[in-house]
Amino acid sequence: MTPTSIPSTHAPAPVGIVHLGLGAFHRAHQAVYLERNLARHDGGPWGIASANLRSNRQLVELMRERDQRYHVAEYTDSDTLTLREIAAIRETLYAGSGGEDLEALLARMSEPGVRIVTLTVTEKGYHLDPADGRLLLDAEPIRHDITNPTQPRTAPGMLVEALARRFTAGTPAFTVLCCDNMPDNGKRTRRAVIELARRRDEKLAEWIADAVAFPSSMVDRIVPAMSEAEFERLRTLGIDDPVAVACESFSQWVIEDDFPQGRPDWQHDGVQMVADVAPFEAMKLRMLNGSHSLLAYLGALAGIETVAEAVGRPEFAALLRGYMRREAAPTLAMPADIDLGAYADRLIERFTNDSLHHRLQQIAMDGSQKLPQRWLTGAQKQLEADGEIACTALGVAAWIRYTAASNLAGESHPVDDPMAETFAALHANHDKPEPLIAAFLALDSVFPSELADDARFSRAVLDAYRTLNECGVEEALTILDVP
Numbered sequence: 001m002t003p004t005s006i007p008s009t010h011a012p013a014p015v016g017i018v019h020l021g022l023g024a025f026h027r028a029h030q031a032v033y034l035e036r037n038l039a040r041h042d043g044g045p046w047g048i049a050s051a052n053l054r055s056n057r058q059l060v061e062l063m064r065e066r067d068q069r070y071h072v073a074e075y076t077d078s079d080t081l082t083l084r085e086i087a088a089i090r091e092t093l094y095a096g097s098g099g100e101d102l103e104a105l106l107a108r109m110s111e112p113g114v115r116i117v118t119l120t121v122t123e124k125g126y127h128l129d130p131a132d133g134r135l136l137l138d139a140e141p142i143r144h145d146i147t148n149p150t151q152p153r154t155a156p157g158m159l160v161e162a163l164a165r166r167f168t169a170g171t172p173a174f175t176v177l178c179c180d181n182m183p184d185n186g187k188r189t190r191r192a193v194i195e196l197a198r199r200r201d202e203k204l205a206e207w208i209a210d211a212v213a214f215p216s217s218m219v220d221r222i223v224p225a226m227s228e229a230e231f232e233r234l235r236t237l238g239i240d241d242p243v244a245v246a247c248e249s250f251s252q253w254v255i256e257d258d259f260p261q262g263r264p265d266w267q268h269d270g271v272q273m274v275a276d277v278a279p280f281e282a283m284k285l286r287m288l289n290g291s292h293s294l295l296a297y298l299g300a301l302a303g304i305e306t307v308a309e310a311v312g313r314p315e316f317a318a319l320l321r322g323y324m325r326r327e328a329a330p331t332l333a334m335p336a337d338i339d340l341g342a343y344a345d346r347l348i349e350r351f352t353n354d355s356l357h358h359r360l361q362q363i364a365m366d367g368s369q370k371l372p373q374r375w376l377t378g379a380q381k382q383l384e385a386d387g388e389i390a391c392t393a394l395g396v397a398a399w400i401r402y403t404a405a406s407n408l409a410g411e412s413h414p415v416d417d418p419m420a421e422t423f424a425a426l427h428a429n430h431d432k433p434e435p436l437i438a439a440f441l442a443l444d445s446v447f448p449s450e451l452a453d454d455a456r457f458s459r460a461v462l463d464a465y466r467t468l469n470e471c472g473v474e475e476a477l478t479i480l481d482v483p
């Protein structure tokens with residue numbers, strides 16, 4: 001394979017954006033759009049300062065050693081690869097516990113030249129109740145930030161402290177752009193920040209409510225965690241880069257156009273600027289992420305390792321098509337030019353990309369934070385309209401079985417979830433399906449009570465759970481009324 005290489009040649013750009021969450025996704029998504037922007041202008045005011053808040057100090061050190069330059073390897077398929085050099089990130093910081101850079105980060109966020117703060121801190125990084133979006137005031141990190149507001153540990157805490165400094169100094173507020181996979185992600189972030197600010201100073205909370213814009217956004221690009229095998233593959237192509245990221249060539253970013261302090265003209269870089277992101281968010285969460293989670297739990301129970309391997313099996317591909325057409329698409333109200341059938345076909349094609357070693361275990365993590373927006377809102381809408389929920393119920397049953405920390409062959413796997421201890425206790429206390437399913441559906445931070453109390457839903461989950469355990473995944477797909 002001969003990759004197409006695109007070097008970075010633009011002039012260094014001063015920092016205009018601070019980003020919280022220097023993970024692979026940020027480096028392969030937002031930073032690539034900004035790189036295009038800086039390349040078009042040969043610089044400009046929108047360089048990024050990017051910080052890790054909780055883990056991976058080593059990445060920050062490696063980025064610094066490489067003068068903040070790295071490569072993004074975009075695979076269209078196993079024969080087509082574009083290698084981009086990215087220099088949009090101008091500064092990296094580590095503000096985790098013991099992080100010497102916390103003060104530097106807060107100082108950066110307080111500078112007048114910083115007009116946007118973007119975030120990818122994952123769903124759990126906001127410390128919101130996944131079902132109703134309330135700030136979890138009793139969560140330990142939030143309690144810490146309430147007691148030590150000037151030494152925050154959480155993303156909402158850092159936003160509040162930086163905004164407090166701007167408020168005191170008379171510096172205009174920055175715009176907060178959430179780029180995590182949550183519905184109404186701007187509104188949710190706003191709620192977290194204002195609820196936290198209110199614990200500190202009512203005036204500050206009022207100012208934030210009036211002065212800070214929190215546009216919503218939909219982000220999309222499949223970016224698997226890097227593996228040693230992928231680093232090795234890149235080395236064979238001449239790229240010896242310990243902070244390289246590999247991803248698919250597809251990328252989408254839809255942003256609500258609400259930036260009172262200005263923004264990059266990134267509509268020329270492939271970003272879709274719209275008045276209302278909600279339909280795009282719902283489409284992506286229920287169709288793409290919902291399908292991903294179906295593959296993750298059912299595939300993991302069947303001992304399958306990657307997305308491409310799972311979707312390569314006809315029964316899984318049929319399940320995804322059926323789920324999207326019969327259970328997800330009917331819940332969506334899209335602008336006239338969006339064809340959900342074509343969107344679904346494109347997703348299956350993207351999942352089939354076998355150049356990406358996208359592990360199901362990576363997608364399976366944090367189910368408690370993901371299920372509501374991926375499956376449960378859709379299931380509620382379907383039940384209201386007397387629609388089908390068989391695939392979703394099967395997914396929920398597979399998730400519950402997955403949280404027992406073993407697959408159907410009895411091989412164990414880790415359960416990476418903020419509620420993992422609760423799940424372990426539920427499995428330990430209930431060895432019969434009926435009470436176990438009832439106990440899971442009673443977790444009100446995951447399942448809205450109207451859904452848990454709907455006998456059509458609970459019965460379908462219980463049936464699916466029994467069938468999965470008794471017959472295995474493949475047969476369950478045939479027996480249950482799924483496509």
Ligand code: CS2
Binds near residue numbers: 292362
């Ligand atoms: C995945 C997402 O890990 C997961 O939960 O479903 O990270 C997914 O790959 C991205 O949202 C694609 O844009």
